[in-house]
Amino acid sequence: MDNATPDVEAGQAPERQQRPRSSFSSLLFLCLMLFLLTSHNSDEFLARHHYQDALQILSYQLSNYTAWVNGTSTNFTMPDRKPIMSPLLEEFHLQGKTLDPAQESYFPNITGFIRGKLQYRNISLSALPSQKDLPGQSMLETYMTDFNATDMSERLGKWDWTTSEKIAFSVIEKPAATVQNNVTLSKKIALIHGRIEVTNKKDDLRFEFEGVHLQSTGSIFGFVSPNGQPIDIRTLPALAPPEVRNETLLIIEPELKARIQKLGRLIDAGVVDSDTSNNDETQKTACRFALYAQLKPVLVPAVLMQELEEETINPTGSATIKMPELSIDGILVSKECGILYEIHNTEGLRSQSFFRKVTTYAGTAMLAYLAMLILFARQTRRSRSPSGISRVSRWTFLTQASIDSVTFAGHITFAILAEGRPSLSLTAPAFVACILFIYEAQFAVLIYQIQLPETSSPAENPGRPSQAANIPTTQAPASLPLPVTQTTTPTASRSFIAFLIQHIRSDAQARLWIMLFISLTVVVRVIMSPLLSVIFVTIGYSSIWLPQIIRSARRARTSGLAKEYIFGTTVCRLYLLLYFMYCPRNVLDVEPRRWMPLLAIFVFLQGLVIILQEWLGPSFFLPNRYAAAQGYNYHPPIPMPDPESPEKSLGDCAICMDAILIDTPTSPRQSRSSDEKVSHQYHTTTITSGTAQGRGSNGSSTGAGALFSAMQRGVGSVSSRKVYSLAPCHHLFHTECLERWLAIKNICPQCRRPLPPM
Secondary structure, eight states, rough: OOOOOOOOTTTTOOOOOOOOOOOOHHHHHHHHHHHHHHOTTHHHHHHHHHHHHHHHHHHHHHHHHHHHTTTTTOSOOOOOOOOHHHHHHHHHHHHHHHHHOTTBOOOSSOOEEEEEEEEEEEEETTGGGGOTTTTTTHHHHHHTTOOOOHHHHHHHHTOOGGGOOEEEEEEEEEEESSSTTTOOSSOEEEEEHHHHEOOSSSEEEEEEEEEEEEEEEEEEEEEEETTTTTOOGGGGGGSSGGGHHHHHTTTTHHHHHHHHHHHHHHHHHHOOOOOOOOOHHHHOOOOOOEEEEEOOOOOSHHHHHHHOOOOOOOOOOOOOOOOOOOOEEEEEEETTTEEEEEEEEEEEEEEEHHHHHHHHHHHHHHHHHHHHHHHHHHHHTTTOOOHHHHSOOOOHHOOOOHHHHHHHHHHHHHHHOHHHHHHHHHHHHHHHHHHHHHHHHHHHHHHHHHHHHGGSSSGTTTTOOHHTTTSOOOSSSTTTTOOOOOOOGGGGOOOOOOOHHHHHOOOHHHHHHHHHHHHHHHHHTTTTSHHHHHHHHHHHTTTHHHHHHHHHHHTTOOOOOOOOHOOOOHHHHHHHHHHHHHHHHHOOOOOOOOOHHHHHHHHHHHHHHHHHHHHHHHTTTTTTTSOOOOOOOOOOOOOOOOOTTTSOEEETTTTTOOETTOOOSSSSSSSSTTTGGGGGGOOOOOOOSSSSSOOOOOOBHHHHHHHHHHHHHHHHHHHHHEEEEEETOOOOOHHHHHHHHHHTTEEEEEEEOOOOOO
């Protein structure tokens, strides 16, 4: 037989038949996940009816608007633009002008994301006299002459308007056709729509936006309404300057027809969005706003700007100018609520540039998670034996599994919201994070199963081995199950709930999966709140290595984690953490936290402590009185064999069944022909005593005194004492044999009791 002997010391455990695991817990976990993902509580049915109602409303609006344009009788009337608006916008420097195309230009398309700061102004008639620094104060008093303060408090709602300090735009621009109804448009006009998010320190408020972009002058105007309150785009011409009012009227009808066709296709295809978050925004406020904004010109000729725009939309690889900064100034005015917001210090990012940025991030995040997956696989190969698994803490891997599960959910959600090409790139880090989460959870379950007998193990109190050593060997092993008479209930008479409860109570793995599922469900709900998400990130990342440090210090044994795994995992996880929580230009626009470098230093220090525990001892950082006691000593002094026996043996090893010779410290299976060479290693058993009762006539020790003397001094030198190993259950082995056995199982090979680490 040329079967290669497995090298256990190198981490190659021999193949052994594993007991098949029950897949019920895993099946139950998957069923619960599928139920939560597919259960909509009739939201999809309600959303379909909502889409059908919206389709009827749009059809009604189109017919009325077409009749009004043709001059026939209709219920629609166009509001008038107040004459005071033009000079008022001049005061805020929001009136666009035509530029010299050879020197300056405006952005021809603003599809993308814009963020800036807000300054709150109270323009109610009672508060305007105190606004001395407000531009156009007298004009605003004229503008607010018909202000009605009766319903203002109800419209304001629960939102704190005075603390709103940031604004973010998500805008999509749709250029209008050059010819509408056989009339050529003299101005370049585009319809824009999107979302606006107003933020304070505690919460955010979302609005829908519909507007018009005058590309020739860089002017933007439109209506802003809380989510759930539809905007009638037929009234957009009421905000337009007089010189472009007629052309704005012409682009409304084609837009209504396009929206009706698109909504009809969605309903026919069954693609409906069951988003119910609009109700929350409606409860916060009922204030509607008018937006007036002006693009800042850039020092780029119009020809070069047009080439840049064409290359951005349809990349060909040709060289163009660098993308200039996109910035706007504007105001948000709500006449019915008496609120005016000044928009300033804005910076924009075109959608194509944002998507390239997302793709770059997705690639680096995927590489970071792939590195963590490889390092984890290499570490599990090192720690796959029961002896190695008994060193590590399951809470370390459960914490990392929780972080990876949230990362997986976040990337998938981000991919759905991003749409298009970036969504495909974001699935790569999400997939690797999901694989890593599954492996870490499975490894945590394995650690839990291996470490489950620790409560009854002598290793739980490594500093008190004498208690375990005093257990008689004739006692029945604690780990052997006792025969118990059970009264079984027929399966047909047991309900599924009773069966499920019984299975959870009896299966430790099922309990762990259920606990993990509940904790992840709670975590996913918690991270929806900005404040709670920061708290979760702080606690999660600060606890990556702490459980392992505590376990190693308590059990007086090193972790066995490789330095490459500790260092690589720490660097990769801190990269993702610092990108989102400290980088000011991250893809999610998360506000940087100044204290985040302190958290990163703390995590690095944890990894350094684990490495130092390998060199300086598991409790090197603790005072002596708090340090854990040393582990169990497998080489205690024992009585020496009879000096007159032909073979100096301590007995037979219970593993290899060979004699334990104290004269061969290198190998237990060497020849026994050299017994006469080790007689000098033994000391006499004579002890000095104040009485003559412990001595024989020839001066040798007899009785209990001789036994006590031999136990005090041990057998031979320190090197010879390492030949044998005495388990707490009083079973004797070769040290080499027991080390190989503990690399596979951490129980006594003779009585099956748990053994402390060696």
